[in-house]
Amino acid sequence: MSVLTQISRALVAEDNFVLAVELQHELFDLGCPEAVIACRLDSAILALKVGVQFAVLDVELAGEPCTELAERLVASRIPFIYCSGYGREDFPELPKAPWVNKPASAGDLAAAISAAVAHHAPHRASASLH
Numbered sequence: 001m002s003v004l005t006q007i008s009r010a011l012v013a014e015d016n017f018v019l020a021v022e023l024q025h026e027l028f029d030l031g032c033p034e035a036v037i038a039c040r041l042d043s044a045i046l047a048l049k050v051g052v053q054f055a056v057l058d059v060e061l062a063g064e065p066c067t068e069l070a071e072r073l074v075a076s077r078i079p080f081i082y083c084s085g086y087g088r089e090d091f092p093e094l095p096k097a098p099w100v101n102k103p104a105s106a107g108d109l110a111a112a113i114s115a116a117v118a119h120h121a122p123h124r125a126s127a128s129l130h
Contacts, residue, residue, distance in 0.1 A: 004032035004054060004113065011055040012037045013044040013069060014083070015062045019102070023056050023083065026109050044069050048076070054117065055080035056109075059091050070095045079120035081112040 004010065010032045014020035017039060024035040036052065038044035041064040044057075048069075055073055057066045057080055073080045074095045082094070085102040098112035 004030045004117070007032045007053040007117070008034060009050070009052050010035040011044060011047050011052040013041075013047075013055060013061055013066060014058045015039045015060070016058075019058075023109075026106060027054075027056070029106070030110060030113060040064075041066060041069060045072065048072060048078075052078060054078065054113070056113075057082050057097075059084040059086055059094065065091070065094075067094055070097065077120060079116040081109075081116050083109070083112075 004027060010027050012020050012023045012027065012035050014023060014037070020037045020039065024037055027035040032054065036047050036050070038047045039061065041061045044061060044066070045068070055078060057070060059066055059082055070080065081098040081100060083100050083102060083104055087101070088099045098115045100108045100112045
């Protein structure tokens with residue numbers, strides 16, 4: 001599938017490294033040539049400074065909620081999805097974005113990613129946060 005062919009760099013914010021690598025490979029399979037992994041919130045926020053065009057977020061990174069990261073993505077108009085073992089209803093404070101439950105199938109990820117990217121289609125230019 002080529003869901004992410006217009007995306008040159010993505011962020012995978014996931015504190016379980018094995019799952020992060022699996023998500024990274026799914027992004028590669030969907031057409032994204034580069035996917036940066038961040039296992040902690042501060043690392044994920046720092047990764048935004050290099051300029052990402054898409055993100056996959058776990059709702060908690062090493063025990064810290066990803067609310068600030070999600071809000072920065074929304075403010076920068078960078079499409080993202082959540083991929084979590086928790087239910088959406090457990091995090092009503094998070095900005096709205098497509099949600100897939102772990103373990104996510106390739107099809108579920110592709111559908112959520114497609115929805116997020118389509119929603120932000122006019123804003124695909126690379127954004128970075130400083």
